[in-house]
Amino acid sequence: MNDAIDPVVEADLDAYVDDQLDAGRRIEIARYLSHHPEQAARVMSDLQARDELRLALTGMHSKGSPETSEAARRLERGLMRNRLLGNLQRVAAVAVLVGIGWLAHAGFGPLTISEVVASTPPPAYVADAVMAHKTSLVRAGMKSQSEVNSYDPAEIRAATAITMPQLLDRWIVNDVQLFPSAFGPSVEMEIRSDEMKRLSLFAVRPGSFDVVKPKALRIDDSTAAYFQIGDVAYALVSDASPADLEIVASQLAKTLY
Structure with a gap:
């Protein structure tokens, strides 16, 4: 038997x-x-x-x-597919998330990308990652919003089909949340580190297969470094400089090969 x-x-x-x-x-x-x-x-x-x-x-x-x-x-060479309906997908994701903390969007105002990188628009999920980062900061200041720091990458993989990169040494997970997106669940992880203090790691399946090397840019008062391997995309968000955050993103990307 x-x-x-x-x-x-x-x-x-x-x-x-x-x-x-x-x-x-x-x-x-x-x-x-x-x-x-x-x-x-x-x-x-x-x-x-x-x-x-x-x-x-x-x-x-x-x-x-x-x-x-x-x-x-x-x-x-870093050529990326044009993402049709990107704005509509972003609006749909924000609308779904209103009931679980994304009301903060109204207080943050529209996200703006610096002119230096305006010639290469980032994927739509990067704006979602920055918004998730700002929302996590709001959650951290609310006593009624308890943090979930039990991090199980295997469980996340089984539930969402998202493979998380191996975290770097001396990184401490403060909070892990699953948010809906236009293509299914996304993962928002709030991390503390000695070098960068507080940063967020965002992961989502954007609906296309691609390989994108880490790139960093400024969005409002935050820095985002994004990359994609296969059908999962990732974005790091913090107050660090674009050059520093891009180095960290490259280190994370190597753990996925």
Whole structure:
């Protein structure tokens, strides 16, 4: 009689492709795929695309498809897809979040991007990350809003299909919240560090697959450094300089490979 295993969901298959499972769970997923050929074929295709993309990005010779190599070169140069309906998605996300603390939006006023970076508009989720950061500051000053500092990246992955980067040394998690967005749940994490005092890490699935190297910019009185790996995008927000925050974002991005 075969031992029963936990139900296999889409997040498990994504974690299998991303090498995020322990050996025992990978064996269970492999057993599941051996009985589900259609799912197995899709997973094998994802594994091939992942490996080809990694090889192309590192400049190694690969026998992968020319399309993958060309896509990697475009991504490495930092070209990003135009995000249609970006403003509508941002407005929809704010409307949903009004009931859980996003009323602070009215007090912050519209977000403005400095002229230095105006020629390269950031993705829509960056504005959401800055707003989430400001909201977390408001929450921190409210006695009625209790902080949740128990951080379990595996649980977040299982619930949202969002893989969180490995936190840097001496970082202390003050609060972790899940917020709805136009593409599903997003993660807002408030962090304390000796170097940057207080900063936020925002993660969301923006609805597209891309590879974007860390970039930093000023939005109002905050700095945001954003990057994307695969189908998950990340943004760090703090009062640090763009150069310093971009270095930290690069360190976080390396933990995801």
